[in-house]
Amino acid sequence: MRAISYAKLDTLFAKIAETHGVYLPVEGKKGTDYKRWEQGDVYSTALNSNRSPKDIFFPQSENLMDFKVEGKSIEIVDTRSESEDFVIFGVRACDVKSIEVLDRVFLKEPADSYYENRRSHAVIMSMACTKPAETCFCKTFGIDPAEPMGDIACWVDGEVLYMNANTEKGEALLEKLEGITEEASADAADTAKALITERMAKLPLAALKADAFGAGKTQKYFDHPAWAELSEACLGCGTCTYVCPTCQCYDIKDFNTGHGVKRFRCWDSCMYSDFTQMSAGQPRLTQLERFRQRFMHKLVYYPENNDGMFSCVGCGRCLAKCPIKMNIAKVMKTIGKENDND
Amino acid sequence: MIKEPLMPVIGVVTDIRIDTPDVRTFRVVTPNGEKPFIHKPGQCAMLSMPGVGEAMFSITSSPTNTEFMEFSIKKCGCLTDWLHAMEVGQQVTVRGPYGNAFPVDTEFTGKDMLFIAGGIGLAPLRSVINYCRHYRDRYGRIDIVYGSRTKDDLVDYNEIITEWIGDDDVHVHLTIDREQEGWDGHVGFVPSYVKELGFSTENRIGILCGPPIMIKFTLQGLVDMGFEKSQIYTTLEMRMKCGIGKCGRCNVGSKYICKDGPVFRFDELDELPDEY
Numbered sequence: 300m301r302a303i304s305y306a307k308l309d310t311l312f313a314k315i316a317e318t319h320g321v322y323l324p325v326e327g328k329k330g331t332d333y334k335r336w337e338q339g340d341v342y343s344t345a346l347n348s349n350r351s352p353k354d355i356f357f358p359q360s361e362n363l364m365d366f367k368v369e370g371k372s373i374e375i376v377d378t379r380s381e382s383e384d385f386v387i388f389g390v391r392a393c394d395v396k397s398i399e400v401l402d403r404v405f406l407k408e409p410a411d412s413y414y415e416n417r418r419s420h421a422v423i424m425s426m427a428c429t430k431p432a433e434t435c436f437c438k439t440f441g442i443d444p445a446e447p448m449g450d451i452a453c454w455v456d457g458e459v460l461y462m463n464a465n466t467e468k469g470e471a472l473l474e475k476l477e478g479i480t481e482e483a484s485a486d487a488a489d490t491a492k493a494l495i496t497e498r499m500a501k502l503p504l505a506a507l508k509a510d511a512f513g514a515g516k517t518q519k520y521f522d523h524p525a526w527a528e529l530s531e532a533c534l535g536c537g538t539c540t541y542v543c544p545t546c547q548c549y550d551i552k553d554f555n556t557g558h559g560v561k562r563f564r565c566w567d568s569c570m571y572s573d574f575t576q577m578s579a580g581q582p583r584l585t586q587l588e589r590f591r592q593r594f595m596h597k598l599v600y601y602p603e604n605n606d607g608m609f610s611c612v613g614c615g616r617c618l619a620k621c622p623i624k625m626n627i628a629k630v631m632k633t634i635g636k637e638n639d640n641d
Numbered sequence: 642m643i644k645e646p647l648m649p650v651i652g653v654v655t656d657i658r659i660d661t662p663d664v665r666t667f668r669v670v671t672p673n674g675e676k677p678f679i680h681k682p683g684q685c686a687m688l689s690m691p692g693v694g695e696a697m698f699s700i701t702s703s704p705t706n707t708e709f710m711e712f713s714i715k716k717c718g719c720l721t722d723w724l725h726a727m728e729v730g731q732q733v734t735v736r737g738p739y740g741n742a743f744p745v746d747t748e749f750t751g752k753d754m755l756f757i758a759g760g761i762g763l764a765p766l767r768s769v770i771n772y773c774r775h776y777r778d779r780y781g782r783i784d785i786v787y788g789s790r791t792k793d794d795l796v797d798y799n800e801i802i803t804e805w806i807g808d809d810d811v812h813v814h815l816t817i818d819r820e821q822e823g824w825d826g827h828v829g830f831v832p833s834y835v836k837e838l839g840f841s842t843e844n845r846i847g848i849l850c851g852p853p854i855m856i857k858f859t860l861q862g863l864v865d866m867g868f869e870k871s872q873i874y875t876t877l878e879m880r881m882k883c884g885i886g887k888c889g890r891c892n893v894g895s896k897y898i899c900k901d902g903p904v905f906r907f908d909e910l911d912e913l914p915d916e917y
Contacts, residue, residue, distance in 0.1 A: 363647055366691035366734075373651055373691060373732040379642055409646040409885055416642060517894050521914050548889030551647070551882045553692050560691040564647075567889070574890060577880045578717040580853070582893075582916045592916075596892060603895035 301462045301473055302483035305455060312336050312388070314479055315472070319422065320385035322355055324348045333387070342389055344455075346432050347614060351394045351544030352387050356417045357401060359541075359566050363413065363551070366560040376559075379412065382420040386472065389426045392447035393437040393614040397544030398423065399448075400612065403605050404547050413564075422468050425449030427488070428495055434615030436504035436628060442612060444499060445492040454488035461488040504613075504628055511635030514603035521595065525633045530590035532623040537568035539626070542616040545597070548574070569593050594630045646885050649689060649734035652677055655709065657729055660796045661789075664761055665725055666701065666713040669735060676710055677735050682745050682769040683876055683904045686737030687884050688712060690727075694720035697881045697899065700738065701764045703771035710735075713764035713796055739884040740903050743769050743848065743874060752846045753781035757859055759788050759831050759851025763796045765876045765903075766850050774808055781845075783808075786838065788816040788831040788855075792824045814838060832858035842866060847873040860907060870907035877903045877917050893917050 303311055315321050321336035324343045331345040333352045365376035390398075398418075405414035425447035428435075437444055446452065450469030454461045461483055464470040473480070499505065512520075540546040550567040553560050567574060569592045575583050583589050601610035611627055618626040656668035669688075671677050680686070680700050689695030696718075702711035716725045724733075743749065754773055758766050773780045785805065789795045795815065806813050816827040816834045827834060832855060840847075840863075847863055849856050856875060863873055879891035879898040886897035894913040896902065910917075 368691055371728075371731045373734060375649065375651065375734065377645075377648065379645070381642065404887055407886075410643060411647075411887060412643045412645040514895075517912075517914060547887070549882065549887075551695065551888070553694065555692040562691065569889060569892075575880050577878065578721075579878055582879065588916065592892070595914075596889075600892065600895040 300483040300485055300487055301476065301480040302487065303460050303462070303476075303480045305458050305460050307479070308342055308460065309338075310479055311460075311476065312340075312342075313338070314476055315386050315388075318384065318475065319472075320383050321388060322352065322385060323388040336388075344429075346428060346430060346435075347391065347616060347619075349616075350542055351397055351614065351616070352390055353394075353397065353401065353544050355385075355387060356398070356414055356421070357405070357547060357549075357566075361413065361564050363562045363564050366553075366562065368560060379416065382417045384420045384422070386422045386424055388424045389453075390423055390447070390449055391426060391428060391614070392442050392444040393435075393612040394544050395423060395425045395447050395449045396437070396440070396442050396612045397614070400545040400601075400605075400608065400610050401547055403608070422451070422472050423449035424451045424453055424462070424469075427452065427454045427491060429455060429491070431495070431498055431502055432615060432619075433503050434618040435499070435502055436507050436613035436615065438499060438505065439507045439509050439613050439631075440609050440611060445495040454491040456488060456491040459483075459487075461491075463488070507628055507631060508635075509598070509609055509631065512598040512602070512609070512631065513607055514599070516599045517595070517603075520599065520634055521591070523634050526587055526591050529625065529630055529633060530587040533570070533586050533590050533625060534622060535570050535572065535586050535589065536622060537570045538620050538622065539617040540568035540570055540593070541566060542620050544612060544614055544616070545610045569596070594627060594634075597627065598631065647736070647883060649687065649695075649736035650677060652688075652710075652733050652735040654727065654729055654731045654733060657727075660713060660798070661794045663716045663725075664713055664764075664794075664796050665716075666711055666797075667724065668709050668711050669733065670709045672732075676707060678738060680704055680710070680738035680768075681742030682772045683743040683765065684738040684740050685884075685899075685903060686710070686712070686735055686739065687881075688720075688724070689734045690720065690723050691734065693723045694718075695734070695882075696720050697739065697884060699765035699768070699876065699903075701767045703768045703775060705772055705775040713761070713767070715761045737884065739899055741901065743876075743904050745769060745772050749773075749846055750779050751781065752844055754783045755840055755845055755847045756783070756785045756787075757831060757835060757847065757849045757851070758786070759855040760790070760794060761796060762849075762851030762855070763787055766848060767797055767800075769848065770805070774805070774811065777809065781810075783811045784814065784838075784840065785812070786814045786816070786831060786835055788818070788829075788834065788851075790818050792817055792821050830858075831855050832862050835859055836862045836866075840866060842868045842872065845872065849873060849875045870911065873907045874904060875907065875910075877905060879917060
């Protein structure tokens with residue numbers, strides 16, 4: 300375990316920035332979001348950024364490749380370049396887990412080289428929570444916000460930031476920082492850990508369980524009558540998808556610049572009607588079907604393909620942002636309810 | 642940097658065959674004149690014209706054809722409109738192969754084959770039919786029931802007439818929806834024609850592809866004849882962007898049609914939500 304005075308965070312970031320890009324949550328006009336650190340930026344202690352650090356690995360919009368079209372000929376231009384080494388600081392335990400959820404999609408063979416490139420150059424410095432919110436339910440998915448994963452786990456206790464390496468990558472970075480950090484005892488962050496554990500237990504969603512869901516539950520829940528009521532007010536706005544750290548569906552579109560064609564990848568949402576629209580027909584005609592797809596995917600289909608791991612980390616962003624106050628916690632409580640009587 | 646699965650290669654269109662008023666078959670090779678890649682019967686590829694779009698199409702030529710790849714494409718949207726308007730010599734992009742394939746070298750070996758298609762539904766089956774014709778001694782009797790709205794809408798008509806019909810123990814049963822001048826063949830819908838013909842279930846594999854309504858009634862007809870759903874295969878169509886199970890569009894239950902499909906047995910489909 301290493302320690303540095305919380306007042307010296309700038310020194311820490313500046314030291315890391317000598318060899319790595321640094322990304323961290325910073326408060327702006329529209330709330331807290333991840334950005335590239337520059338001298339003067341202040342690390343935001345906000346519990347959750349508006350959007351998770353998903354953007355850093357899987358940008359909302361990215362150029363995949365270019366094409367030069369001349370007469371009947373086409374030239375493909377590979378626009379990829381090797382990513383720099385970078386550190387993401389301050390990632391909450393839920394968001395760290397979400398990166399593992401994304402890894403299982405993008406790094407599965409055949410791996411997505413755009414994602415793999417950034418992912419392989421990243422060092423994650425996670426941050427234990429101090430003040431969890433009413434919308435938090437990471438424990439439902441087995442995540443412990445007192446012991447965040449990531450290459451280096453961090454805790455703040457009063458005026459001190461404690462850092463502990465979880466991986467070789469993390470150890471290597473901590474070694475580089477030895478000049479500005481001090482050795483701390485292995486139990487130095489225990490008080491901070493105990494406090495968060497105590498606070499988590501008092502949250503309104505502390506008792507929410509995911510046991511009713513997982514692989515093999517498709518037949519059981521697909522035709523559940525409650526989908527109709529749950530989805531009735533859904534606007535299909537896709538906000539839940541965009542703030543979700545694990546949603547990973549995407550669209551690919553071409554843009555003709557007049558000097559050539561750029562092929563882009565953009566985030567997409569299964570909540571949108573044209574997501575599955577074909578010239579031959581539309582397999583999901585109603586919002587009920589689209590709504591159901593999103594939750595069945597996170598709670599049943601994804602676990603079926605990923606050793607039981609859920610595609611929700613309980614970050615609570617969708618609880619806070621949904622304009623009609625619908626969310627996955629309500630879905631789980633309603634659809635999974637019958638299970639109590641099994 | 643590792644190989645990128647979304648990165649296509651260049652394909653050159655060397656031949657365009659007009660099949661029907663709205664279906665054309667495009668022959669594609671690499672700029673070196675080679676087949677773009679090896680595939681198995683039933684697999685698909687992403688074809689694109691940069692700036693217009695990219696979409697998944699079944700590869701209609703047989704893997705036994707080592708010189709080129711063919712795609713039979715119906716005009717029904719932006720990209721397909723563009724493809725129908727292009728001329729020989731045009732370059733496009735192609736990537737693949739995607740998806741599973743019909744189990745031609747395992748489950749199908751030694752079986753009597755019953756192919757049932759409607760309209761453009763013949764396109765994905767042509768690769769399987771020609772594969773079976775190429776390795777003729779590996780399969781039993783081959784029946785092909787194929788129907789379309791009119792005589793002019795029969796895809797691959799010339800190939801059927803000049804090649805398939807003459808093959809040993811290959812029985813082609815063509816039908817069109819309504820009477821038409823110059824047509825002395827069968828008239829009627831595919832599902833009822835299949836019933837009329839009647840097929841024994843023993844040692845036979847059925848493969849269906851066509852409009853959903855045709856699939857529905859033909860499947861019912863076959864089940865009524867005594868076929869097990871595990872004897873009957875189909876190939877599905879969903880909107881796709883990546884082809885490798887990541888973009889999420891073709892997700893049905895825990896399956897991705899692009900990589901776990903597009904070929905399914907009907908007993909397997911019973912396990913999936915009815916969203917395809």
